Amino acid sequence: MKVFGVIMAGGRGTRFWPLSTVKMPKQFLGLLPGGTMLQLTADRLAALCGRKNVMVVTGVEYRDLVLRQLPWLSPDNLLLEPVARNTAPCIGWAAAVLNDRGHGESAMLVAPSDHWVEPAREFENTATLALRAAEKGLLVTMGIPPDSPATGYGYIRKGSELLPGVYGVDSFQEKPDATTAGKYLEDGGYFWNAGIFAWRVSEILAAIALHMPELSEGLKQLGGCSEPGVDRFSMLPSESVDVGVMEKAGNAAVVPASFRWSDIGDWPGARDAGVSRGEAVMEDSENVLVYDTTGRLTVVMGLSNVSVVCTENATLVMADSCAQKLRKLSDRLQ
Amino acid sequence: MKVFGVIMAGGRGTRFWPLSTVKMPKQFLGLLPGGTMLQLTADRLAALCGRKNVMVVTGVEYRDLVLRQLPWLSPDNLLLEPVARNTAPCIGWAAAVLNDRGHGESAMLVAPSDHWVEPAREFENTATLALRAAEKGLLVTMGIPPDSPATGYGYIRKGSELLPGVYGVDSFQEKPDATTAGKYLEDGGYFWNAGIFAWRVSEILAAIALHMPELSEGLKQLGGCSEPGVDRFSMLPSESVDVGVMEKAGNAAVVPASFRWSDIGDWPGARDAGVSRGEAVMEDSENVLVYDTTGRLTVVMGLSNVSVVCTENATLVMADSCAQKLRKLSDRLQ
Numbered sequence: 001m002k003v004f005g006v007i008m009a010g011g012r013g014t015r016f017w018p019l020s021t022v023k024m025p026k027q028f029l030g031l032l033p034g035g036t037m038l039q040l041t042a043d044r045l046a047a048l049c050g051r052k053n054v055m056v057v058t059g060v061e062y063r064d065l066v067l068r069q070l071p072w073l074s075p076d077n078l079l080l081e082p083v084a085r086n087t088a089p090c091i092g093w094a095a096a097v098l099n100d101r102g103h104g105e106s107a108m109l110v111a112p113s114d115h116w117v118e119p120a121r122e123f124e125n126t127a128t129l130a131l132r133a134a135e136k137g138l139l140v141t142m143g144i145p146p147d148s149p150a151t152g153y154g155y156i157r158k159g160s161e162l163l164p165g166v167y168g169v170d171s172f173q174e175k176p177d178a179t180t181a182g183k184y185l186e187d188g189g190y191f192w193n194a195g196i197f198a199w200r201v202s203e204i205l206a207a208i209a210l211h212m213p214e215l216s217e218g219l220k221q222l223g224g225c226s227e228p229g230v231d232r233f234s235m236l237p238s239e240s241v242d243v244g245v246m247e248k249a250g251n252a253a254v255v256p257a258s259f260r261w262s263d264i265g266d267w268p269g270a271r272d273a274g275v276s277r278g279e280a281v282m283e284d285s286e287n288v289l290v291y292d293t294t295g296r297l298t299v300v301m302g303l304s305n306v307s308v309v310c311t312e313n314a315t316l317v318m319a320d321s322c323a324q325k326l327r328k329l330s331d332r333l334q
Numbered sequence: 335m336k337v338f339g340v341i342m343a344g345g346r347g348t349r350f351w352p353l354s355t356v357k358m359p360k361q362f363l364g365l366l367p368g369g370t371m372l373q374l375t376a377d378r379l380a381a382l383c384g385r386k387n388v389m390v391v392t393g394v395e396y397r398d399l400v401l402r403q404l405p406w407l408s409p410d411n412l413l414l415e416p417v418a419r420n421t422a423p424c425i426g427w428a429a430a431v432l433n434d435r436g437h438g439e440s441a442m443l444v445a446p447s448d449h450w451v452e453p454a455r456e457f458e459n460t461a462t463l464a465l466r467a468a469e470k471g472l473l474v475t476m477g478i479p480p481d482s483p484a485t486g487y488g489y490i491r492k493g494s495e496l497l498p499g500v501y502g503v504d505s506f507q508e509k510p511d512a513t514t515a516g517k518y519l520e521d522g523g524y525f526w527n528a529g530i531f532a533w534r535v536s537e538i539l540a541a542i543a544l545h546m547p548e549l550s551e552g553l554k555q556l557g558g559c560s561e562p563g564v565d566r567f568s569m570l571p572s573e574s575v576d577v578g579v580m581e582k583a584g585n586a587a588v589v590p591a592s593f594r595w596s597d598i599g600d601w602p603g604a605r606d607a608g609v610s611r612g613e614a615v616m617e618d619s620e621n622v623l624v625y626d627t628t629g630r631l632t633v634v635m636g637l638s639n640v641s642v643v644c645t646e647n648a649t650l651v652m653a654d655s656c657a658q659k660l661r662k663l664s665d666r667l668q
Contacts, residue, residue: 018631018633281663283656283663284653284656296646296647296648296649297352297649298648298651299352299648299649299650299652299663299667300651300652301650301651301653301656301659301660301663302653302656303640303653306651308651310644310649314630314631315631315632315633315642315644315649316633316635317632317633317634317640318634318636319618319636319637321636322617322636325618326635329615329635333631333633
């Protein structure tokens with residue numbers, strides 16, 4: 001079965017201010033060794049589907065950034081959203097384009113462009129299993145075995161085993177409170193919903209037709225166009241594929257991931273994934289992220305659970321507890 | 335009575351790293367509006383004794399810095415220590431030089447170069463009172479009425495009133511622990527020892543001869559020279575004038591200060607004195623000092639009682655509780 005890798009790279013998130021901005025969101029940053037988040041994601045998918053089958057969906061304003069970071073990307077495989085929508089239109093559009101090109105019976109491996117995944121070899125193993133399940137007609141999501149009672153992710157409760165290593169989905173759970181998350185962790189039957197999917201092009205389009213008829217209709221009107229007008233695109237319903245399709249589908253499945261994963265949703269998350277830069281001296285300090293792009297020494301004394309980020313434009317000193325407020329503040333500052 | 339203002343500007347302190355360094359200690363920094371610490375001190379003294387009677391004692395390596403900051407300073411009145419000694423040799427030397435120039439019966443008003451004093455008018459009032467007492471042959475120190483049980487200063491217990499507003503010294507107390515400091519504060523008869531003095535040149539020389547004969551002998555060998563060799567100068571006993579002279583003198587007196595004062599001993603102390611620089615945004619933060627010399631925005635979120643200092647060379651983020659450790663760290667880093 002032919003496989004296409006579809007990278008969702010439309011995020012405009014600025015939770016990494018002052019490093020990230022609307023003009024340079026997280027997926028284009030080199031937070032980790034080996035390339036930008038987008039490049040690392042593209043490499044992981046290309047290992048499974050080949051570079052010529054890698055497709056990127058992003059905002060039209062990020063066209064040049066993507067082509068600079070992925071010079072090998074086939075221009076046909078760059079889908080430019082004229083406005084930001086949610087994941088269901090993004091994925092549905094990519095599926096519709098592939099279908100129009102005669103790849104209805106191929107598989108799509110869909111991944112966000114800005115997640116941390118380690119090691120790549122285990123991603124390949126899990127994805128191979130997921131693609132095998134997709135071949136059988138299942139809509140597969142990868143489930144991350146939780147190692148903490150995180151409240152920032154949705155959870156998936158697994159059902160019975162459908163294929164070796166592939167489970168039905170008993171239910172999708174919204175982001176829980178801490179107590180509930182603790183129970184999920186103890187139970188052992190719950191996974192974090194990582195937003196990484198595998199399915200046949202025809203299956204996801206059929207599920208959209210069934211559960212999101214409005215989106216299905218809208219996609220037909222786009223007609224496989226890779227640069228649709230803002231009028232048509234903005235009419236697509238802004239909904240996540242999880243809520244719009246997966247929660248309603250009878251053929252949803254989950255494959256537990258053998259890789260370690262983080263969505264690196266904020267600076268403390270970046271620290272946990274090993275992100276750091278610049279020369280730093282710490283004293284009486286624990287769990288400190290230092291990220292300095294200016295080449296200056298950073299000294300932190302007597303502070304724990306903080307992020308210190310220095311760029312040519314600004315210095316951010318932030319307690320972990322405020323990480324979720326940064327987006328709002330950075331919107332105000334930009 | 336003629337008055338000479340003697341500024342002790344030999345500090346090599348680096349508790350203001352990364353802003354201050356051995357090459358640019360605190361007294362030469364423009365922490366406050368209106369000039370550098372040295373310039374502000376010189377202005378306060380000049381108001382009482384005239385610019386031509388201002389004398390500066392500093393390290394030989396700071397010669398150019400002093401002359402650049404005080405271009406009006408008479409070169410004869412710049413005493414250059416070839417090595418750092420404590421305050422007794424510094425003050426004794428200045429007194430010996432003045433005595434050699436025929437000013438034995440003049441008064442000396444002695445002040446450290448790096449303290450914060452506000453308002454200048456009240457300094458003038460207190461100093462005038464102190465000089466009046468000095469004229470009567472007393473060795474006068476200015477006592478700061480404590481407004482908190484600070485443990486970082488020595489205390490003076492006042493004795494009986496000798497002249498209006500001038501008290502004998504019952505005892506000098508070393509830096510106390512917090513409980514003792516609390517008692518001193520409650521008692522009301524204690525003052526912080528600010529290290530600002532007034533006395534007749536002849537009186538301090540007589541007291542040195544009596545209580546520090548070794549220093550007295552060493553000063554005679556310098557013979558009024560304003561640039562002594564390192565051999566002779568380094569033989570002077572390194573002792574504070576408080577311990578070496580004031581604690582033993584029978585004619586010590588204290589004048590309670592009507593001005594507000596801080597030695598600005600560290601970054602939190604600077605914050606209390608109103609020091610700040612650069613554009614800053616705070617959220618969920620209290621008691622934060624931001625000092626940025628680079629023109630960049632500083633954002634602090636969710637942290638209190640911290641100092642954030644950004645220079646072209648380094649970024650310091652420090653909890654108040656670590657302020658006293660900074661000196662050691664900066665010595666290591668330089």
